[in-house]
Amino acid sequence: MAYGLLDDLSEERISGVQLNYYFICKRKLYLFSKGITFEKENEDVKIGRLIEQSYYTREKKNRMVDAINVDGINFEDDVLYEMKKSSKNESSDIWQLKYYMFYMKHYKATIISKGILRYPEEHRNVIVVLTAADEAEILKILEAISVIIKQPKAPPVIKKRICRACAYHDFCFI
Template sequence: MQEQTIGGVDLQYYIVCKRKLWLYRKGIGMEDESDRVMQGKVLHETAYPRLTDREILIDDAFKIDAIEGEYIREVKLSSKMTKADRMQMLYYLYQLSLRDVHKKGLISYTKERTTEEIELTQKDEQEVRSLIAAVHETIVLQKPPAVKKVPYCKSCAYYGFCFSMEVDEDDA
């Protein structure tokens, strides 16, 4: 099998929900119908209007939100998925380091008006490599991982797909 390129979003989805990752990588896209995804797209277009280097595609492999001097910046609506956001940023920093570009990361959470600074360590590099391998293992599965209900499922673009056979207690 030809190796598939793994991106930062793949690592984020893996941490949030392996099933979401699998569905997304199989081309089952539900994001176009999601209000939350639309909010994120609008945020990316309007946040930090003074930045000129935005939505930068690196080697046709991954896209970062912005570059500001020694930093790359990711803009997020809220900090509900902090671990996933952090791993996505570490992935970008790792990929840039492989290209001999050394930057620090900033994750800006617009709802909270906070920014987290991230620096890539050797331990982080090992974790990123392990996650890339785990993402590969997930996307080559013949069937999607089982549904695992977590608190943020209802705000996920794939909620209707995963829980279409379930009766919501509020509707019963």
């Protein structure tokens, strides 16, 4: 596995949000990576924050570990938590959590045996593990992200259903 690539990427550590956006929309990834953000003003994002604040209040939350902002870590049980408002982007949520586990392993020398993806509004948890195949895939994804964010121009608008609830909607369409 080409872990030497991690050295090349180490100066520009990719955040979990960037990895998530890679799956959702390359344009969103690009704009966010250039510091163009609208998340604070967006109603969906505000609702997501309120949900996060109202569940699991006794757990420590939002641990910033370098470039990643983890919703919760239990070091005794080697478990990492991530909470989401809805499962509409479940696949990218799973990859984000796998990336957190990858990050802890390769940048922080800490093995996390399991990730728990929480959808409290749906009363549902998804257990996530990191396999060797996932690690190889994450390396490819990091390389692809690195290429996208170095482009001179933003990728085109994708015109999909997700655009309606996207924080960048007005920026892309108006």
